[in-house]
Amino acid sequence: MPDRGRKDLDPMIGLEIHVQLTNSPTKLFCQCKAEYRQYPPNTNICPVCLGMPGALPVVQLVPLIYAVAASYALGCKPNPMIIFTRKHYYYPDLPKNYQITEFEGAHGAPVCKDGVFRYLDPNTWEWKSVRIRRINLEEDPGRSTYDKGGITRSPFVHVDYNRSGVPLLEIVTEPDLRSPREARALVEYLLLTLEYMGVMNPRLEGAFRVDSNISVGGGERVEVKNIGSTLDVEKAIRYEILRQSKIIETGGVVTRETRHWDGVKGITVPLRHKEEEEEYLYFPDPDLPPVPITPRIKRQAAELLRLTPADVYRKITGYGVKREIAWSITLVPALAKLYLRTVSLAKDKILAAKLVGVDLKGELKEKGIEHPSENLLPKPETIARLVNMVIDKELPYDTVKGIVIPRILDNPNSTLDQVIPKKASISEDLLIKILKENRRAVCDYLQGKKKALNYLVGVVIRTLGKVAVDPRELRNIIEKTILDNKEYFCENNSVTKP
């Protein structure tokens, strides 16, 4: 790890990132669905994920392939075999009261160890690296919900086992991160990487959770659990650094403990001290023989890495596109795919990037769609043709941005001919009639208030209704009509030439 000129009081931050493999068709050890969110409570279950006695876990292939793919993506060489161990703790939503994971201290073998993951920190536009200690493949427990009053006052716990057994990756980093923003950037880049691989959708509720180990000034480390969003990663770590720094500044000593992030109050609260650390009774799970990572699994895993955020970002910036726009496109895989298919057809790759990464993305955001499905987006040929029309001066850029793109998004199936504004056509009689009705504005314009022309353009467009018009051309026509007939509109006023 390169020394970044650490000062002694620099915080050291390590993360444990739990990621659900939401795109797996099955749970980890049975054939129930991994995407449990759509089901009524306790309907996506079977004897295996309910932990019934005599039901046995059998490792399913797809989660295994996804886990191996993740280890490749995180620069981590997979172990030749995965060896599962049991981790025991009593909790209402853990049906066997043990979780199947891989603990090396009890002869388990995780998916992989000792990786280096490179990620882009868009705060500084630097590529940074973080060491990956290991990646575990394990089962998610069920979900507990509480009545009114929450965990402290609810008389009952309601347990829904639909989530029980969903495949989970536990990604553990070394304490290489130095700031809350860096930690957040890492998590965001990591989730983006997994999204590009198609193994998960980070935007689903509960699709990832982060625990963070934080130490300040070389003191004891404190673990903060239960961080549920990337924004909260930054907030929780910032809070914890502040808390620990204050203790040190006032001459106190930070003790090793586990704390809980309260996202609502924005603080960390104590959970347990080190001497209360739990006894997990780890040992190898006798129901699961070591799982060999076969060449076939490796091949299928490698296929998931065809497109990574780094590839996309480098390719786009390689075309001379500004990094902000390149990153904006990279952040949305569907837009990145659209852009990469557009560039080979478009006469100007930088303009294409602007159309996709700024205009199209902005318009989507307006509609509240930040992550569009591909069928909602225009075809690469469409974007390319728009780029080429702008370059060939057949269409003004403003028209593409202001009219064409919004119309395409309103109706992705429409052809370009349907959405490109036609040359404005309006009978002189009608125009004069409208101008007469808005004589005041015409006079204002003739007296030098240029803005009045914009108003008149708007009035004409509204009157014309849903006909496609190019506002720029219309503006020219109106201007010409006014100037040709100025006495007629404004006879009583002295006129200054605009």
Add this chain to the structure above:
Amino acid sequence: MVPGQLPYWKTRQRYLEGSLKPSEHLEEIFENIEKWEPVINAYISLRDKEELRKASKQADKAYMQGTARPLEGAFLAVKDNIMTIELPTTAGSLMLKGFMPGYEATVVKKLKNAGAIIIGKTNLDEYAMGSTTEYSAYGPTRNPLDPNRVPGGSSGGSGAVLAYGGADLALGSDTGGSVRLPAAYTGTIGLKPTYGTVSRYGLIPYANSLEQISPMARDLIDTALLFEYMAGKDPFDATSVDYDYTGLSERIREGLDPSTLRICLPQELFEHTDPVILKTLDRLYGKLESQGATVEEIKIPVLRHVLPAYYTIAFAEAASNLARYDGSLYPCRNQDAKSWEDNVIGARTSCFGREVKRRILMGVYVLSEGYRDAYYVAASKIRRLVKEAMLSATRHCVISSPASPVFPPRLSETLDDPLKMYALDRMTVTANLAGIPALVHPLAYTEQGLPIPVQWMAHPFGEELLFRVALLAEKLIQNS
């Protein structure tokens, strides 16, 4: 052989000849049950008589129409730690009283498909933790050969119903000798198959890495026949393996040339054994030698450590497996609990028996931080050594030993001395640690009518060899 009770394969011959119908045979079994059950207490639950009569009529029809499957009209007793959909599965525990989760063991499904009819669920030590069938929440089972004695355990119920004629065939489970000890004490046959040949799906786990659902019967051919239809890889058990035993029960009748046979007697498995048992075994080995077999004494010193290694591993796995019974998904719960913890503690305190609690405590201890290396890891090392030694020894010979160091203890004899009970497994646990097959069958009976059994062990998948050797031994000793 138990008087008056045919082995199933002979009953089946009568079915095929038409001299007996399954529905008639069922009534014989009902009679036996009515006569013996009040004393023996071998069944925890029995199926409704009319339901069984209806099923037996179907079997009658199959024989009349010539469509009878291999186990058609075989009345099967199932140890009550093996999941069935017809009857609750209690594992002999209050924790699972009336437990019917609605799925069945793969083995049960296979046997039903082969024509077997489940008749009832048999008693066992709670969660199969015991060697005498006294530690059941549903009362102890007595030995039909001497009701003052235990039938062995933990599959004592299955051994007892076979002995008194309460079923044709029976399923047990063998974690450290749990079908072989009952076989040894009730004069029946018990095979602990090669680890992985029989699916464990649906077996309530005690010690997963050691146990197998295991066939029990009244004679060797029956045991082979039952095993043949139990074995096979199961996609729902990752530890199951594929090995083809088709035709096993036919092939073993072909016999065995004694001169090709090499028998090894590990001295460690003969120590502290009752002299009457040793005398009979010596007589057998002499006979075999005189027929041309090679019989040699060998030493495998690591076998002196099998009991502590076995119990350490079994307790560790047991503590883990039994963690799930926390009063929420299972019948036993603490209705007055004021909190979740209160319910967990209440359920586990009131619904686990003494021996189960003892094993959970010891299992937690051997897995705890700071003790794991000294106990669990050390035991695993011994296990590896035992396995290596046994795989090497069985490459060249069939291993023979007593099945138990003593005759069946009297009821309550070992109840206050768990170490004495654990010692009953001294000869049997080796096969479980090594994953190799082991067969126990009676050679002779004492004047008091107590069986004198022998145990054979072979290399993995060597069940056929075991049956051939056992049939030869049976023939030689009976003709002497």
